[in-house]
Amino acid sequence: MNDADHVSTHDAAADVRNDTIKIYVDGNIVHRDEAKVSVYDSGFMLGDGIWEGLRLYDGVLSFLDAHLDRLYEAALYLDLDIGMDGDQLTAAIHDTLRANDMHTDVHLRVMVTRGRKRKPFQHPHLSMWGSTIVIIAEHSKPDETMVQRGIRLHTVPHHRGLPLTQDAKLNSHSKLNCIIALNHAIRAGADEALMLDPFGFVNTTNACNFFIVRKGAVWTSTGDYCMNGITRQKVIDLCRENAIPVYERNFSLVDTYGADEAFLTGTFGAQTPVFEIDGREIGGGKAGPVFHRIRGLYKDLIAEQVALAKG
Structure with a gap:
C-alpha cells in the first residue's frame, strides 16, 4: 500500500504560510529555520519532556486552562521546573500568535524539556541551565473530508x-x-x-x-x-x-x-x-x-x- 492510500487524524491541507512561521524558543521568537535547541537538550537526548497541543478558534485558545493544568501536573510529577507560571506561559503563547499574525484555525504545540545537560547521561542534576520551552504554532485546519x-x-x-x-x-x-x-x-x-x-x-x-x-x-x-x-x-x-x-x-x-x-x-x-x-x-x-x-x-x-x- 502506498503512503498516499493512508489517512490520519492529523491530516490537513498544506498551507504555504507555514513555510515562514516564527517559533518561540526560550524567550526568543525566530524564523523556523533559526529555531534550534542543543544536541545536549534533555528532550532530544532522552525524551525527557512534556507537551500540550492546543487549538485556536476565532482568536480563542480552546480549553486553555485544562491544558495548562495537565501540563503543570505532569511537570510536578517529573520534578521538572518549567521556569514560568501559567500566566507567563500564556503570554508567551499569545506573543507567538501575534508574531505570526494568527487568528483562527491554528494548531499549537507547547513543549517543555528539562533543558540542556552538562553530560549525555540520565541524571536530572546534569540539566544545569533550566528548562527549554518551545512553542510551535501552525496554520492548520483539519481535513473535513x-x-x-x-x-x-x-x-x-x-x-x-x-x-x-x-x-x-x-x-x-x-x-x-x-x-x-x-x-x-x-x-x-x-x-x-x-x-x-x-x-x-x-x-x-x-x-x-x-x-x-x-x-x-x-x-x-x-x-x-x-x-x-x-x-x-x-x-x-x-x-x-x-x-x-x-x-x-x-x-x-x-x-x-x-x-x-x-x-x-x-x-x-x-x-x-x-x-x-x-x-x-x-x-x-x-x-x-x-x-x-x-x-x-x-x-x-x-x-x-x-x-x-x-x-
Missing part, C-alpha cells in the same frame, strides 16, 4: 502499560511505544493502531482516544491506562448533558467488532469516524447518527466558548 473517508484501525500487540512502568496519562516526549504500534498498523494496511490495555481490554489508539456506539449508547475505556484527553472528557460531558447514554467501562474486541459506530477524539481533529477495524467494516463504512450529533454538539460548545471569551 475525513468524515466521509473515515479511519482504518488495526489491533496491535503493543499495549498501553501499567502506571508502574510509564503512566499513559503522562503526556511525555517519550512516544516510542506509540510509534512502534503505529508502524505495525501501517504495515498491516491500516491508518492507526488500536491498542489494548494490560488485561486485553480495548483502550486507545496510538494518537487518539477511542469510542464505540452500541444501541445508541456511547462506550469508551475506563481511562485507567490511556491519556485522558481533554476532547475525550468534553465528549463524555456533552453526552451526559444531552441525554446520550455514555459509559466508561472495560470492553473487548468482541464488543468492538459488533459496534454500530466507532470514532476517535483528539485536540486536532476533534472527532473522526472509524470505518474499519481489523478488516471488519464498522457502521456500514460511514459516519453514524450518534457521531454526527456529538460532532454538532462539540462545534456548538466551541462556538459558545468563543462567544463567551469575546463578551
